[in-house]
Amino acid sequence: MSLDESPSLVLSKLVTCAQEFNQNAGTLTQDNAPEEVKLLFNARSKVNFENDFLKLKERGEHIFNGISNTIKGFHIDRADQIAKISELYKVNDFIFVTGARGVGKSGVVKDFISTKGKDVPVFYLRAEDLDKTTLTMYLHLSE
Structure with a gap:
């Protein structure tokens, strides 16, 4: 038997075992x-x-460090957006920030993370990173 059984095959084998075990109320342990x-x-x-x-974590830090949250040296106050993200985060523990290209999503997220990243683990994935079938494929691209 292979150790790489599919979940459906494992479940099937468990169900068969339970059905065939002891039909007089035996306890399967x-x-x-x-x-x-x-x-x-x-x-x-x-x-x-x-x-x-x-x-x-390393890839996330690379992405984080590449995000600009200033325009020509000026930082835009995004307190309202950061407050909204913060409220959503309190309720959901996991959020996606979406919007049209160039509206400042990454900058807002960077500002939010700059206040929260000390307390919680943060991982960044870019949209183009999500075209892989599994996270393992994404992590092993450079190998």
């Missing part, structure tokens, strides 16, 4: 489960979480 079922949960993660986390 980790100790008495068939070896085939136990193997479904013994797979070690192939994901190097710490490395991927650091890559995501």
Whole structure:
């Protein structure tokens, strides 16, 4: 049995095991489960979480540092937009800032993050980064 089983196949095997186990009200536990079922949960993660986390943070910092929140040296006061983002963030914990190109979304987000980034982890993804099938594909582009 492969350790890379699809979730639907794993669920199917679990359902079959439960249906066939003991039709007289037996209790299926980790100790008495068939070896085939136990193997479904013994797979070690192939994901190097710490490395991927650091890559995501590093790419986010690169994007953050490339964002300008001034125009010809002048900082535009965006207190109203920052307050709105802050209120939405309190309620949702996760937000997307959208709008037409060039309206200052990135600058507003940079100003917001400059006040919040010390308290919460922040990860930046550009819209063009989201054309990958998985986050893993995005993280491993440069390898």
